[in-house]
Each structure stands twice: as C-alpha cells, then as structure tokens.
Amino acid sequence: MNRYYWILGAFAALVALLAVGLNLNPRDVPSPLVGKPAPAFTLPQLAEPDKTLSPKDMQGKVWLFNVWASWCVSCRQEHPVLVEFSKKVDIPLIGLNYKEVRGDGGFDMGKMPADEEKKLAWQRANTWLAQHGNPYKLTVMDLDGRVGIDYGVYGVPETYVIDKAGVIRMKHTGPVTPEILAKKIMPLLAELNK
Amino acid sequence: MIPELGHFALILAALVSLILGTLPMIGAHTNRQAWIAVARPAATALAMLVTFSFACLTQAFVANDFSVVYVAQHSNSLLPIEYRVAGVWGGHEGSLLLWILMLTWWAFLVAVFSRELPDTMVARVLGTLGLVGFGFLLFILLTSNPFERLLPGAAEGRDLNPLLQDPGLVIHPPLLYMGYVGFSVAYAFAIAALLSGKLDAAWARWSRPWTMAAWIFLTLGIAMGSWWAYYELGWGGWWFWDPVENASFMPWLIGTALIHSLAVTEKRGSFKNWTVLLAISAFSLSLLGTFLVRSGVLTSVHAFATDPRRGIFILIFLVAVIGASLTLFAARAPKVGLGGRFGLVSRESLLLTNNVLLVVACATVLLGTLYPLLIDALGAGKISVGPPYFNAVFVPVMSPILFLMGIAPFARWKDASVADIAKAVKWALAIGVIVAIALPLVYGQWYALTALGLFFAAWIVATAILNFIERVQHTRAGRSFLATAFSQPRSFFGMHLAHIGIAVFVIGVTMVSSYQDEKDVKLAPGQSVDVAGYHFTFNGVKAVEGPNYVAAQGDFDLAVDGKFVRKMNPEKRNYHSSAMPMTEASIDAGLLRDVYVSLGEPIDRDKPEGEWAVRVYYKPFVDWIWGGCVLMSLGGLIAMLDRRYRVKARAATQLPAGTQQA
Numbered sequence: 001m002n003r004y005y006w007i008l009g010a011f012a013a014l015v016a017l018l019a020v021g022l023n024l025n026p027r028d029v030p031s032p033l034v035g036k037p038a039p040a041f042t043l044p045q046l047a048e049p050d051k052t053l054s055p056k057d058m059q060g061k062v063w064l065f066n067v068w069a070s071w072c073v074s075c076r077q078e079h080p081v082l083v084e085f086s087k088k089v090d091i092p093l094i095g096l097n098y099k100e101v102r103g104d105g106g107f108d109m110g111k112m113p114a115d116e117e118k119k120l121a122w123q124r125a126n127t128w129l130a131q132h133g134n135p136y137k138l139t140v141m142d143l144d145g146r147v148g149i150d151y152g153v154y155g156v157p158e159t160y161v162i163d164k165a166g167v168i169r170m171k172h173t174g175p176v177t178p179e180i181l182a183k184k185i186m187p188l189l190a191e192l193n194k
Numbered sequence: 195m196i197p198e199l200g201h202f203a204l205i206l207a208a209l210v211s212l213i214l215g216t217l218p219m220i221g222a223h224t225n226r227q228a229w230i231a232v233a234r235p236a237a238t239a240l241a242m243l244v245t246f247s248f249a250c251l252t253q254a255f256v257a258n259d260f261s262v263v264y265v266a267q268h269s270n271s272l273l274p275i276e277y278r279v280a281g282v283w284g285g286h287e288g289s290l291l292l293w294i295l296m297l298t299w300w301a302f303l304v305a306v307f308s309r310e311l312p313d314t315m316v317a318r319v320l321g322t323l324g325l326v327g328f329g330f331l332l333f334i335l336l337t338s339n340p341f342e343r344l345l346p347g348a349a350e351g352r353d354l355n356p357l358l359q360d361p362g363l364v365i366h367p368p369l370l371y372m373g374y375v376g377f378s379v380a381y382a383f384a385i386a387a388l389l390s391g392k393l394d395a396a397w398a399r400w401s402r403p404w405t406m407a408a409w410i411f412l413t414l415g416i417a418m419g420s421w422w423a424y425y426e427l428g429w430g431g432w433w434f435w436d437p438v439e440n441a442s443f444m445p446w447l448i449g450t451a452l453i454h455s456l457a458v459t460e461k462r463g464s465f466k467n468w469t470v471l472l473a474i475s476a477f478s479l480s481l482l483g484t485f486l487v488r489s490g491v492l493t494s495v496h497a498f499a500t501d502p503r504r505g506i507f508i509l510i511f512l513v514a515v516i517g518a519s520l521t522l523f524a525a526r527a528p529k530v531g532l533g534g535r536f537g538l539v540s541r542e543s544l545l546l547t548n549n550v551l552l553v554v555a556c557a558t559v560l561l562g563t564l565y566p567l568l569i570d571a572l573g574a575g576k577i578s579v580g581p582p583y584f585n586a587v588f589v590p591v592m593s594p595i596l597f598l599m600g601i602a603p604f605a606r607w608k609d610a611s612v613a614d615i616a617k618a619v620k621w622a623l624a625i626g627v628i629v630a631i632a633l634p635l636v637y638g639q640w641y642a643l644t645a646l647g648l649f650f651a652a653w654i655v656a657t658a659i660l661n662f663i664e665r666v667q668h669t670r671a672g673r674s675f676l677a678t679a680f681s682q683p684r685s686f687f688g689m690h691l692a693h694i695g696i697a698v699f700v701i702g703v704t705m706v707s708s709y710q711d712e713k714d715v716k717l718a719p720g721q722s723v724d725v726a727g728y729h730f731t732f733n734g735v736k737a738v739e740g741p742n743y744v745a746a747q748g749d750f751d752l753a754v755d756g757k758f759v760r761k762m763n764p765e766k767r768n769y770h771s772s773a774m775p776m777t778e779a780s781i782d783a784g785l786l787r788d789v790y791v792s793l794g795e796p797i798d799r800d801k802p803e804g805e806w807a808v809r810v811y812y813k814p815f816v817d818w819i820w821g822g823c824v825l826m827s828l829g830g831l832i833a834m835l836d837r838r839y840r841v842k843a844r845a846a847t848q849l850p851a852g853t854q855q856a
Contacts, residue, residue, distance in 0.1 A: 004524035007471075011520055015513055017564065018485065020571040022505045071352060073267055073344070102770065104350060 032152070033168045038065070038160070039150040043140035046097065046125055053094070053140050055166055062192045063092040064185075065160040066136070066176075067148065070128035071104040072156040078175035079132050085181060086135035091189055095139030097125050098148045098156050117143060161185060163192045197262050200250025201341040207243035207298075208331040210236055214301075214324030218317035222390075230313050233320040234305040240327065241302035248295045251340055252282050261347030264288060264340045270353035272742040272770075280364040281354045286488065286504075287340035289367060293484070294330045296368075296375040297323065304379060304404070311400060318386035319379070326378055329511045337504045353742065356769040356776045362422030370415030370442060374480045376408025377445055380452065381477035384470045385519060388526045393470060398460035399839070401473070405456060406834040409449045410827045416442050417823030425781055430712060430790055430811045432819055435584045440563045441483030444556050448476040451552040453830075454545050462607060464533035464542055467523075468549070474523060478516045479556075485512055486563070537609035544602040551595045558587045589643070596650040596700065599693055600657035604664070618664060622656035637709060637814075647704025654697040658690040688833025692826045699822025705815035712811045716797060718804060726812035728789050729753040730762070735793070735802055743769040745778070746802055748793045752782060764793040788813040 033039075038055045045051045066082065068075045086093055100121035101112070112120075121143055129139075142148055151160070152171075161170040170188055172180060214236040221229025251264075255278045260266040268285045269278055277284075283292040301323040308316045334340070383401040387393045419439070424432040433439065452472040459469045485508045536542035562579045569577050604610075604618045630649035634640040662679070665686065670678045711726045719734035733749040745767040752759045764780040779792040794807030 004467075004527045008517070008520050008524060011516060014564075015509065015517075017568060017571060018509055018512075021567045022509065071348075071350075073263065073348070073352065104352075104770075 033160075034171055036168060037166050038162050038168050039147070041140075041142075041147040041150065043096075043142055043147060046095075046122065046129075046139040046141055049122065049141075053138065055162070058092065058094070058162070059166055060164050061092060062164055062189060063094055063162050064189075065094050065096060065151075065162055067096045067098050067151075067153055067156050067158040068139075069098050069100055069103050069156050070124050071100075074175045075157050076132070078157050078177075079135070081176050081178055081181060082135040083133040089186075089189075091193075092137040093135055095136035096147065096151075097121070097139050097141050098153060099145040100125050100141065100143065102143070102145065103156070159185075161188055161192070196250050197254050197259065197341040197343070200247040200254075201339065203243045203247040203250070204331065204335060204341075207240055207247065207294075208328060208335060210240045210243060211324045211328040211331055214240060215321055215328050216324075217321075218324075219321035219389075222314040222317040222321070225314075227313075230317040233313075233317040236324065237298075237301045237305040237320045240324070241298040244291075244295050244298045248282070248291055251288060251291060252279060254341075255279065255282050258351070259347075260349065260351050261344055262340075263342045263344045266344055266348040266351045268351070268354050270351040270742065273351075273354055273359070274741055276361075276364060277354055277359050281358075283367050284354050284358050284363065287334070287338045289371075290330065290334050290338055290488075291340055292367060292371055293375060294327060294334065296371045297327050297330065297378060300376055300379050301327070304382075308400075314390065315386055315400075318389050319382045322382035322385045323378060326382075326515060329515065333504075333507050333511065337507050353769065356743070356767065357426065359742075359769075360422065360426050362418065362426060366415060366418045366422055369411055369418055373408050373410075373412025373415045373449075374442065374445065374483070376404070376411055377449060377473075377476040377480050379408065380405040380449075380473045381519075384473035385522065388470060388522050391526065391529075393466045393530050395460050395463055398456050398469065402453070402456050402460060403834045403839045405449065405453055405473070406830050409446075409453055410830040410834070412442070412446050412449060413823055413827045413830070416446060417820045417827075420823075421820050424816070425779060427777070430710075430779075430792075430809075430813065432706075432816065435562070435579075435581050437563050438483070438487050440559050441479075441486050444559050444563075445476050445479040445483065447552050447556040447559070448472055448479055451549045451556075452476055455549055458542055458545050459533070462534040462536070462542060464536065465546065465549075466530050466533055467527045468546075470523060470527070470530075472549075472553075474516075474519045478512075478519070481508075481512055481515060484508060534608070536607070539605065539612055539615075540610050541602055541605040541607045544598055544605050548595055548598050548602065551591055551598075555588065555591045555595075558591065559584070562587075589646075593646065593650070596654065596696070599696065600653050603657070603661045603689070618660065619657055622653055622660055625656045626650070626653035628652075634708070637705075639708075641708055644704055644708040647700050647708075651697040651700045651704070654693055654700075658693050658697075662686075662690055683836055683838075685833040685836040685838075688829045688831070688836070690829070691832060692829025695822045695825030695827075695829055697822070698818050698825055702815045702818030702820075702822060706813050706819070709814045710812060710816075712809065714794075714807070714809050716805050717808045723808070723810055725789075725810045726787075727754060728810075728812060729756075730791060730808075730810055732806070732808065735796075735806065737802075738765070740767065743767045743776075746793065746796075748780075748791070748806065748808070750780070750791055752789065762791050764791045766793045766795075783817060785817070786815060788816050 040055055042052045042054045045053055068078075082093065101117045101124070121141060125139065125141070129136075145153075151158075155173055157175055159172045159176050160168055163169050169192065170184070172185070176185070214233065217229045218233035218236070221227070221232070253259075254262045254265050255269050256275065258265070258269065258271045258278075260269075264285060264287050268288070269281045273281065281288075283289040301320055304319060304323070305316070308319075311319075380401050383397060383404065387397040416439075419442070420432045423434065424430070452469065455465050455469045455472055458465045485505070488504055488508055534542075562583050565579050566577050600622060601615055601619060604615045626649045629652035630645040631640075633648050634644045662682075665682065666675060666678045669682075673681075713723055713725050715723045717723060717732040719732055722729060722731040724730070729752070731751040731753070733751065735746045735748050738745050738747045745765040747763050747765045750762040750764070752762050760782060762780040762782060765778040767776040767778060769776065777792050777794075779790055781791075782789045788811075790811040790813060792809050794809060796802045797805040797807065
C-alpha cells in the first residue's frame with residue numbers, strides 16, 4: 001500500500017454515489033398537479049364524436065388517464081403493456097389523444113381547414129387502435145393540445161392516476177413499463193380502491 | 195439494406211478494436227514484433243469501418259428512411275437537408291456514434307503522425323485507444339443501436355427537436371466531441387508511459403501537441419455552445435452552469451492545467467506523477483460527463499431519453515477504465531522520481547500553484563454539479579445548485595490564477611528572485627490599477643468587482659507586452675528589434691496570445707455582468723421602449739411561414755439619438771412537430787455592444803395583432819467573451835505548430851539529469 005491509493009478510495013466513493021443516483025429519477029419532480037383536482041375539460045370521444053366526456057363523469061371511480069398519439073414512437077412501446085393491463089384489471093383506462101395531427105411533423109397546419117384536421121385525426125387514431133389493439137374504455141380527442149397544457153403534458157406518453165374524488169394521485173412521464181405498473185401503479189390502485 | 199451494412203460494419207469495428215486493444219499491448223509487453231506491428235493497420239481499419247458505419251446512418255437521414263427508428267424519431271421529410279445531416283448527432287444513439295467516430299479518427303491520426311515514436315510506445319497508445327473504443331462500441335451495439343428498424347416503417351418522422359434546428363447543431367457537437375474525445379490521446383500516452391515505466395521528457399514532448407489540439411477543439415466547442423445558447427434560447431445569457439455545460443467545463447479546466455504541467459515535465463522533468471494524474475483525470479472527466487448526460491441521473495436541457503440499462507453500462511465502463519487507470523497509477527507512481535528540484539519562488543512553483551488552483555476550480559464545479567444528486571441520494575429532498583453558488587466560489591479561485599498568469603512568464607526556471615519579478619512587472623501593476631479605478635468611472639458606475647475584472651484584464655495584457663519586449667531585448671544580440679521579435683519561437687507567441695485571449699474574455703464577462711441592461715415590457719403596435727440609449731419602436735407582428743414551422747414575426751425599428759439604425763425581426767416559431775413555441779431573438783451585434791430583442795407571448799392569445807410581451811437587452815462587450823475564446827484557441831494553435839514538435843524527438847537517454855529510468 002502507498003499513499004497514492006487514497007485516489008482510488010475517492011473514486012470508489014464517487015462511483016457509489018453515481019450508482020445510488022442511477023436508481024433515483026430526477027424527473028420524479030413532484031408534479032404540482034399531484035394532490036390537486038384533475039383540471040376540468042369537455043372533449044369529444046373518439047368512438048362517438050357527438051358525445052363528450054368530462055372528468056366529473058368519472059366521479060366515484062378510480063381511473064387512469066393515458067396521453068397518447070399515433071405519431072408517438074414510445075407509445076408503441078408502451079401499448080402492449082396497456083392492452084395487457086386492460087384485459088386483466090377492471091379499472092377504467094381513458095385515453096387522451098394529444099395533437100393527433102398537429103403533433104405530427106408531416107402536415108402543414110397553416111393550410112389545413114379545421115374540419116379536415118378533425119376528419120384526419122379521427123381516421124388516424126381509429127386506424128392506429130385497430131392495428132395495435134384498444135385498451136381504452138374510451139378515448140377523448142385533444143386536437144389543439146389545450147387540455148394537454150392544463151395537465152402539464154411535456155412528453156407523450158404520460159399517465160395519470162385519478163382517485164374517486166377526482167384528485168390526481170400520481171403522474172408518470174414516459175412509457176409505462178411492466179415494472180412501473182407492478183411496483184407503483186397497481187399498489188396505488190389497490191389502495192385507492194379500498 | 196444500407197442500415198444493416200452500417201450495423202454490420204459496427205460489429206466488425208468492435209472486433210477490430212478488441213484486436214487493437216489486446217494484440218499490440220501483449221506484443222509490447224512480451225516484445226513480439228509481429229504483434230506490435232498490428233497496431234497501425236488495425237487503427238486504420240477501425241477508423242474506416244466506423245466512418246463507413248457513420249456514412250450509412252447519414253445516408254438513412256438524407257434519404258428519409260423512416261423505417262429506422264432513430265431516423266423516424268429525429269428527422270422529417272420537411273427538415274432542410276443540412277439539419278438532416280446534422281440530425282445524425284441530434285439524439286442519443288447518433289451522438290454516441292459521433293463520439294466513437296472521433297475516437298477512431300484520433301487513433302488514426304496517431305497512427306499516421308507517430309513515425310518517430312518507438313513502436314512499442316505506439317502499440318501501447320493505440321492499444322489503449324482500442325480498448326476504450328471497444329467499450330464504447332459495445333455500449334452502442336448492446337444498448338443504443340442507431341440502426342434498429344421500425345417495422346412497418348413510419349410514414350413520416352417526428353422531426354428534430356426545434357431547439358436543435360440551428361447552424362449551431364452543425365458545428366457545436368463535432369467541435370466539442372473532438373475536444374472531449376481528444377483527451378483520450380493524452381490519456382493513452384499517459385497509460386502507455388505508465389505501462390512502460392518510461393515517464394520522461396520525451397513522453398511529455400509527444401503528448402503536448404496532441405493535448406493542445408484537443409484543448410483547442412474543446413475551447414472552441416464550449417465557446418460555440420455558449421454562443422448558441424446566447425442567441426437561440428432568447429434568455430440573453432451565455433452560461434447557465436447547467437450540469438452538461440459543467441461536464442464539458444471540468445475537462446477544460448483540467449486540460450488547461452495539463453498543458454501547463456506538461457510544459458514543466460518536458461522542460462524540467464518535474465511534476466511527472468502530477469502530469470500523469472491530470473492526463474488520466476481529464477479523460478476520466480470526459481467519461482464522467484458522458485455518464486452524467488446519458489444516464490439521466492441529472493436533469494438538464496441536454497439530457498436525452500433515458501434508459502436505465504445505459505446508465506448501468508456506462509457506470510461499469512467508467513469503473514473499468516478509470517478504476518484500472520488509477521490502480522495502475524497508484525502502483526507505479528511511488529517509483530517515479532521527483533525530477534528536477536526547484537526553489538520556493540520559481541517558474542515551477544508558480545505553475546504548480548496555477549495547477550492546484552485550476553484543480554480546485556474543477557473540484558468546486560464537480561461539487562456543485564453532483565451536490566443535488568448527493569442530497570437526493572441521502573433522501574434529503576430535491577434541490578438544484580445554480581449560478582449564485584458558482585459565481586460565489588469561482589471569482590475567489592480564478593482571481594489568483596489571473597494574477598499569477600501575469601507573473602509566471604517572468605519567473606526563471608529553478609529559482610527566481612521576487613525582487614527581479616517585482617521590478618519587471620511594476621509598470622503593469624500601475625497600469626492595471628489606473629484602469630481599474632478610471633475605466634468603470636468612464637463607463638458609468640464604479641463597482642468593486644468590475645474594477646477587479648478590469649484590473650486583471652489590463653494586468654494580463656500589460657505583463658504580456660512587457661514580457662515580450664523583455665525577451666526580445668535579451669535575445670537581440672545586435673539584430674533589429676523587429677527581426678528579433680519575429681524570430682521568437684511560436685510557442686512563446688502562442689502563450690501570450692492565449693493569455694491575452696483570457697484578458698479579452700475577462701473584459702467581456704466583467705462588462706456584460708456590470709453594465710448590461712434589460713427591460714421586460716408590454717408593447718402595443720406603435721409603442722416604443724428605451725434601453726441604455728437605444729430606442730425600439732414596435733410596429734406589430736405578422737405571420738410568416740418557414741419550411742417546417744409557422745411564426746409570428748415582430749417588426750421593430752431600432753434608433754439611436756432619434757436616427758433610424760435598422761429593422762429588427764425577432765420571431766416566435768411554432769414548429770409543426772412540437773408543442774413548445776421557439777423564440778428566435780433578433781440581435782444587432784457590435785464590437786462594443788449587442789442589442790437584443792426577443793418576442794414573448796401575445797398578451798391575449800386570440801389577439802396576436804394586439805399587445806405583446808417583449809424583452810429587450812443591452813449587452814456591452816458580450817462578443818468579447820467568445821472573441822477571447824477564439825484568441826485562446828488561436829494561441830494554442832500557434833503554440834502547437836512550434837518547430838520543436840516537428841524536429842525528431844530526442845532519444846530518452848539524452849534527457850536532463852534527474853529524469854527517472856525505468
């Protein structure tokens with residue numbers, strides 16, 4: 001041993017810190033919305049465009065609110081997990097289709113009339129669900145993304161857990177993985193449904 | 195088909211790098227010439243394979259091949275061609291590919307420009323680079339394959355992050371990575387020297403131009419990034435102490451210490467252990483920076499989508515590379531001699547002080563960067579460490595460095611006299627004090643920190659000029675002053691130019707932080723605002739259309755003393771692909787000041803023809819910040835081209851006394 005080995009000790013301490021750091025998530029910033037009532041909205045449904053849905057319609061139920069879009073590549077990764085979830089668990093999963101047309105880079109929104117955007121959005125969303133399976137009890141369409149702003153969406157997909165009183169209890173940013181589902185979401189749902 | 199070829203080339207590259215990392219190393223150890231001779235061709239093959247692979251990914255971008263996941267996520271058919279090419283490094287996978295591309299190019303350059311080095315040395319240097327490259331190639335292949343397919347392919351890509359759609363993206367990452375990765379060469383030389391036991395002046399001489407080259411790229415890369423942030427983000431700032439900025443700044447600080455320490459090791463044979471440790475640290479910090487950015491342990495504007503597997507892989511890689519290097523260092527360091535002795539006041543002692551201060555500066559940045567992580571790990575909450583901390587600790591650490599910078603060139607090697615130095619610099623001190631007292635008063639208000647900054651700037655420039663004159667006078671021997679001046683070695687010119695670059699940088703930072711002015715106002719068309727004597731009249735906004743965005747473009751008239759100067763047209767852009775509106779500031783740049791307008795939001799979302807939130811800035815001397823960085827790099831370049839690096843390196847046996855024998 002010699003006096004130079006202290007450097008290795010310092011390095012080992014740094015590595016330990018980084019290893020611990022890996023298991024923490026800096027994005028787990030407590031969302032300001034957690035613990036607050038879910039922001040209100042009234043949006044048309046995908047299956048029946050003449051009908052709308054508001055969070056107050058879900059009062060008395062624990063439900064999941066999942067933000068998705070057909071252009072979102074990470075949603076494809078998440079989707080099978082949600083489909084599996086909807087088969088096994090009897091908890092309403094509501095989809096929020098976020099900027100279906102505007103969010104996709106391929107369209108020139110300056111030139112598109114509103115009714116054409118609407119038609120295209122419904123068509124794209126329906127096709128996508130037909131292709132990949134539909135885990136949602138129903139999906140609402142947020143064409144211009146205003147509801148997304150109210151919910152603080154900053155990346156699709158995102159998932160919210162909302163309790164019987166209509167209060168947001170958890171927000172997850174990024175794809176839901178089987179681990180997150182098993183370790184965080186399911187225990188929370190079980191507790192809220194007690 | 196082409197993406198598969200690129201993927202295949204990457205797999206082959208991993209195999210070649212493994213060969214490069216093992217055969218020549220073993221050959222150098224057991225003295226097998228045939229194995230040693232593998233090094234150069236293997237390094238060449240590695241560079242070609244990775245270049246080919248990189249070209250394949252570029253082709254997928256240019257051809258809008260959205261069946262490649264990475265392309266689908268970072269490009270779009272409406273994206274202009276230059277951003278499709280630069281989009282290759284716009285995300286995690288591609289930027290790693292750029293990283294490894296740079297590494298293999300550096301290795302290739304070493305293979306080409308190392309004719310006068312002993313073959314065993316070359317084998318060890320290239321072998322070390324091969325091992326590092328192998329680790330990174332494995333990382334790419336196992337966790338971050340850029341060639342992964344999306345089946346069925348997407349009809350359209352998601353588009354590149356609008357923040358990145360700027361010429362800055364084309365230049366900043368390649369420069370920065372050249373610098374980051376370039377320290378791997380200095381590192382490989384240090385490891386090779388430790389392995390062979392020959393830590394001598396020849397080793398220092400070989401390392402110097404390579405280290406300098408990496409340092410130049412890093413300096414330019416950081417400056418470019420800072421300038422980009424300044425004009426693109428629209429916040430008017432040029433440095434945010436963001437974790438990723440810090441990750442590039444830490445290797446810069448250590449690299450700066452390293453180029454000075456190498457000078458001592460080359461000239462005097464001293465500080466050998468210290469120099470080796472710095473070389474290892476500079477590259478280790480580059481790797482640590484990669485870890486911090488890529489693992490997602492810290493949040494930052496630069497963070498890409500994170501995947502825990504990646505973090506674990508880089509951490510293991512970090513432990514392997516840095517752990518092995520430090521163990522090797524700890525085992526070998528006690529046997530390395532101390533080299534030439536030197537007095538309490540001497541050029542060596544001054545450079546050592548400067549080195550220690552730079553390392554302390556780096557340690558404070560590291561602490562500030564990792565502190566939020568530490569607090570989080572201890573379960574004590576989430577905090578962030580911001581500019582107030584860094585500004586508070588940085589000024590006291592940098593001040594003595596700036597002061598010593600003026601003195602050290604006057605100090606003789608081995609033993610210098612304080613009285614002689616004081617005599618030589620007394621006029622510089624006087625000039626510095628006068629400038630510090632007078633200039634802030636001329637400019638407006640006198641602040642202590644402003645005076646301090648201007649004192650150092652004047653002091654550095656004055657000492658550089660005095661030192662230059664003194665040296666020319668001493669070496670004249672009857673020739674004319676001018677002829678002697680031009681016959682000074684390039685490294686001497688380079689040193690002073692780089693130091694003056696620091697002075698210019700200090701002036702920029704001091705002036706902009708003392709006298710900048712900004713106003714946040716609400717303007718309706720026809721209204722105007724004044725800042726620091728500049729008169730802005732708002733004429734309203736109009737809608738304009740870009741290739742992949744629509745924008746609200748503001749129309750401002752800039753006037754000084756009632757005279758119209760120019761139109762300014764800041765924009766608020768809405769890219770089709772993004773929910774976030776982007777701000778494009780309009781800047782009128784000048785030698786002595788920038789004025790800067792950026793458009794906020796309309797006060798009423800549905801009435802864009804009405805009032806808008808507008809921000810105007812006056813930024814005195816802000817461009818000197820980047821000008822100083824360019825001068826530093828230029829100084830480095832001139833020093834690197836010094837004649838003596840092109841003269842055949844002397845054999846190790848002719849070294850000054852006191853150098854250690856293995």
